[in-house]
Amino acid sequence: MASIAVVLVLQALLCVTALSAQPQYACNPNSGSIQSYAFCNTSLDLTDRVRDLISRLTVQEKILQLVNNASAIPRLGITSYEWWQEALHGIAYSPGVQFGGNVPSATSFPQTILTAASFNTTLFYRIAQAISTEGRAMYNLGNSGATFWSPNINIYRDPRWGRGQETPGEDPVLSGTYGINFVRGLQEDNEPYSDTNAGLSRLKVSALCKHFTAYDLESWNGAERYNFNALVTQQDLMDTYNPPFQSCVQEGHVSGIMCSYNRFNGVPNCANSNFLTSTLRNDWGFIGYIVSDCDAVSLIYDVTKYASSPEDAVADVLKAGMDLNCGSYMTQHAQTAYQAGKINDFDLDRALTNLFTVRMRLGLFDGDPKTQPYGTLGKSDICSDEHQQLALEAACQGIVLLKNEGRSLPLSQGSVKTLAVIGPNANATINMLGNYHGNPCKYVTPLQGLQIYVSTVFSPGCASVACPDDHLISAAVDTATKADAVVLVVGLDITQETETLDRTSLLLPGQQQQLITRVASAVKVPVILVIMCGGPVDILFAKDDSRISSILWVGYPGEAGGVAISQVLFGHYNPGGRLPVTWYPENFTKISMLDMNMRPNTSTGYPGRTHRFYTGPTVFQFGEGLSYSSFQYNFTSAPRQLNVITSSNQSSWSESQKSSHTRNAYSFFLQAEDSRCEVLQFPLKITVSNRGPHAGSHSVLLYHTPPKSSPTGSPKQQLIEFTRLHLEAGSETSVAFTIRPCNHLSTVRKDGSRVFHGGMHTLSVGDVHHHLRVMQVHW
Numbered sequence: 001m002a003s004i005a006v007v008l009v010l011q012a013l014l015c016v017t018a019l020s021a022q023p024q025y026a027c028n029p030n031s032g033s034i035q036s037y038a039f040c041n042t043s044l045d046l047t048d049r050v051r052d053l054i055s056r057l058t059v060q061e062k063i064l065q066l067v068n069n070a071s072a073i074p075r076l077g078i079t080s081y082e083w084w085q086e087a088l089h090g091i092a093y094s095p096g097v098q099f100g101g102n103v104p105s106a107t108s109f110p111q112t113i114l115t116a117a118s119f120n121t122t123l124f125y126r127i128a129q130a131i132s133t134e135g136r137a138m139y140n141l142g143n144s145g146a147t148f149w150s151p152n153i154n155i156y157r158d159p160r161w162g163r164g165q166e167t168p169g170e171d172p173v174l175s176g177t178y179g180i181n182f183v184r185g186l187q188e189d190n191e192p193y194s195d196t197n198a199g200l201s202r203l204k205v206s207a208l209c210k211h212f213t214a215y216d217l218e219s220w221n222g223a224e225r226y227n228f229n230a231l232v233t234q235q236d237l238m239d240t241y242n243p244p245f246q247s248c249v250q251e252g253h254v255s256g257i258m259c260s261y262n263r264f265n266g267v268p269n270c271a272n273s274n275f276l277t278s279t280l281r282n283d284w285g286f287i288g289y290i291v292s293d294c295d296a297v298s299l300i301y302d303v304t305k306y307a308s309s310p311e312d313a314v315a316d317v318l319k320a321g322m323d324l325n326c327g328s329y330m331t332q333h334a335q336t337a338y339q340a341g342k343i344n345d346f347d348l349d350r351a352l353t354n355l356f357t358v359r360m361r362l363g364l365f366d367g368d369p370k371t372q373p374y375g376t377l378g379k380s381d382i383c384s385d386e387h388q389q390l391a392l393e394a395a396c397q398g399i400v401l402l403k404n405e406g407r408s409l410p411l412s413q414g415s416v417k418t419l420a421v422i423g424p425n426a427n428a429t430i431n432m433l434g435n436y437h438g439n440p441c442k443y444v445t446p447l448q449g450l451q452i453y454v455s456t457v458f459s460p461g462c463a464s465v466a467c468p469d470d471h472l473i474s475a476a477v478d479t480a481t482k483a484d485a486v487v488l489v490v491g492l493d494i495t496q497e498t499e500t501l502d503r504t505s506l507l508l509p510g511q512q513q514q515l516i517t518r519v520a521s522a523v524k525v526p527v528i529l530v531i532m533c534g535g536p537v538d539i540l541f542a543k544d545d546s547r548i549s550s551i552l553w554v555g556y557p558g559e560a561g562g563v564a565i566s567q568v569l570f571g572h573y574n575p576g577g578r579l580p581v582t583w584y585p586e587n588f589t590k591i592s593m594l595d596m597n598m599r600p601n602t603s604t605g606y607p608g609r610t611h612r613f614y615t616g617p618t619v620f621q622f623g624e625g626l627s628y629s630s631f632q633y634n635f636t637s638a639p640r641q642l643n644v645i646t647s648s649n650q651s652s653w654s655e656s657q658k659s660s661h662t663r664n665a666y667s668f669f670l671q672a673e674d675s676r677c678e679v680l681q682f683p684l685k686i687t688v689s690n691r692g693p694h695a696g697s698h699s700v701l702l703y704h705t706p707p708k709s710s711p712t713g714s715p716k717q718q719l720i721e722f723t724r725l726h727l728e729a730g731s732e733t734s735v736a737f738t739i740r741p742c743n744h745l746s747t748v749r750k751d752g753s754r755v756f757h758g759g760m761h762t763l764s765v766g767d768v769h770h771h772l773r774v775m776q777v778h779w
């Protein structure tokens, strides 16, 4: 709830002074008889240890374990445990994280949306690995727990969403891939875990994917995330909202899931056994704990009256499969629910099994953490040079070049003697972090970054990002006229977009546009616009203004943002980021934010959402992003035809037509689960050449366009896969993809089933297309 959120932020800030110097763990070898309990015996099976522990607990003790600040059980040598830590893009302020003393700060990586723009899976993994090293070190030092409630992989459905910045963007494949790599980077023990042992393997720290599911609205026109009932079609659920979570569970092996505030077709997500038990655990094989978003359990009675008493709310969530209540509702109402027979020991033990299993996988019941894996991580592993370098690299890799007329970028130190640096984010510090941040190791502001290269003149132009009036604009114009080039750093900050705050406009706030236009019309030198924000902004005016030579989007670039921006502007780093979200024009805000449909509706004029479905004009498209070089593609090895053999269980693909055997060759489909799918898999090779004057990294985005004959509701295009490569100027390389047609070239029908249709499919990279005929062949 909003009030609770405020209290928690205050709590987080106050915690700076309240330090515990010891990590919390059970089974302390110095505590005599306690370590003889079976649950402390590390040579026993984890499941037996968990069972032993739970068998020793009273009902009262059990209930006190069902909340984020789980109580100590002193008679068994079990310490209290705070489950709530945040690590979205670095260890962040949260109830279980304490900055101060030994750990004044932690590395602040770019906000997720910018990292996603790198389309670099190795980067996603490495960042999470660095964060978990810092997290585990902070645990060892007594400054943190080991369960982190990150990443946020909700689909960025509407450009106004205040938390879109926290996500990897609007595409399910990108979000899922980000989720898998981020989770594995946080959780993996020294060796990447194999898919078979993942369920009970040791955890470096525990990751969590949130918010399950269809959560992407804070507050709009009277609807609040606490009472919002998302009306979602089965088709949208199955091909948009749920796939990132499925990847996170099945390929990331995540150990935590958070159920969201909103209702889904009338049912609160934390009380939805269909989702929490059938989908997550039974269908996807999730092994881990499910926590409510904070105070989501109380909403079920207090706000939506879905349950008719607090006890019913508690029973609803436990019976649905939720394990942990962020908040204190459980401790207040579970006892009376138990006495009234609404919940029983089976319900409690089911939840406790999931909770203690995660604590044990983290090694929190194995005695002194210093003697365990990661036991030596400490102060020197936090804000290390290596991690700070990675934060810089990440910002460089994500930055997106959107316009570069007359190749005014990169700037040359030789010809730019004096650079004017202007705008409300030009000397940004904390604004570079976005929300869910911690205390960074240090800041280098854009102004300070540029000063490394040239001498600068500075003028903010606006008193704040809100830029309420124009009284600083004349001074900024004067400053601009004194320079050989102008860099304007504008955009948003968390006063405009954040948790609990959606935007109502996509335009730059206040007088920012006036600032940009007046500066651009006053000078004859290159004007470079740097947009610092998470969500998209409508800057069509600047895109179309020939006096503005270049535009860069820098997200919220994190602690090293200023260095990254200057390295890109001066050509030390050739930009290769691509937009992870569609930039819509301002009139998109006429669309109801409550409309969860991804697909357009011709009868109402609803334009649909995201690059897969949106039919209207854009400011910039998903995947847009330039380079100082230029890249060309060619399909070098790809089949032209795929034959699905329908009269037997065999299928094959081949280059040759077998038309003599065909009848109604296109009008068929295979269910994605069909046993014939496997053999249809084929390799695809694409050559990529760097035809420009600079070396650079480039992300290859491979798309699929379904056949024209596909059923209504098929996407216009969908991302199949992506990979980032580095190419020297003038060089060429080849990338290989493995295409699994029933997965990559399939679409979801109204009933939610995924099918692969016959017909003419198109594979595309950039503006190069390859057509693939898929037909059935009767033997």
Ligand SMILES: *[C@@H]1O[C@H](CO)[C@@H](O)[C@H](O)[C@H]1NC(C)=O
Pocket (backbone or CB within 6 Å): 035, 036, 041, 042, 043, 044
């Ligand atoms: C731990 O369990 C093993 C296997 O059952 C047993 O041999 C050993 O004695 C136990 N250790 C303690 C300290 O009880």
Ligand SMILES: *[C@@H]1O[C@H](CO)[C@@H](O)[C@H](O)[C@H]1NC(C)=O
Pocket (backbone or CB within 6 Å): 069, 070, 071, 072, 080, 328
């Ligand atoms: C947990 O939080 C509640 C509410 O703030 C508080 O009353 C209780 O003492 C806390 N328990 C522990 C173990 O910290």
Ligand SMILES: *[C@@H]1O[C@H](CO)[C@@H](O)[C@H](O)[C@H]1NC(C)=O
Pocket (backbone or CB within 6 Å): 427, 429, 445, 447, 458
């Ligand atoms: C820019 O910000 C830094 C860090 O807050 C500050 O030290 C410096 O004085 C600022 N520069 C200007 C010109 O305001």
Ligand SMILES: *[C@@H]1O[C@H](CO)[C@@H](O)[C@H](O)[C@H]1NC(C)=O
Pocket (backbone or CB within 6 Å): 585, 587, 588, 589, 590, 591, 607, 616, 617
């Ligand atoms: C916004 O304006 C464009 C161009 O005038 C139009 O094509 C589009 O349909 C409009 N979108 C909405 C949501 O009104």
Ligand SMILES: *[C@@H]1O[C@H](CO)[C@@H](O)[C@H](O)[C@H]1NC(C)=O
Pocket (backbone or CB within 6 Å): 601, 602, 603, 604
């Ligand atoms: C389009 O909107 C109309 C009016 O709300 C509705 O009746 C119809 O079912 C919608 N069509 C689709 C394909 O969603």
Ligand SMILES: *[C@@H]1O[C@H](CO)[C@@H](O)[C@H](O)[C@H]1NC(C)=O
Pocket (backbone or CB within 6 Å): 632, 633, 634, 635, 636
């Ligand atoms: C693409 O490949 C074909 C066949 O190998 C070749 O003829 C053509 O020149 C290539 N095009 C480019 C742009 O490399």
Ligand SMILES: *[C@@H]1O[C@H](CO)[C@@H](O)[C@H](O)[C@H]1NC(C)=O
Pocket (backbone or CB within 6 Å): 647, 648, 649
């Ligand atoms: C196809 O496979 C199914 C199940 O394995 C089997 O029952 C059936 O006989 C097979 N059909 C043919 C034509 O081989």
Ligand SMILES: *[C@@H]1O[C@H](CO)[C@@H](O)[C@H](O)[C@H]1NC(C)=O
Pocket (backbone or CB within 6 Å): 120, 122, 123, 126, 393, 394, 397, 697, 698, 724, 725, 726
């Ligand atoms: C991807 O990220 C990793 C980690 O930062 C980096 O080493 C690598 O060079 C990046 N790849 C490309 C092609 O930019």
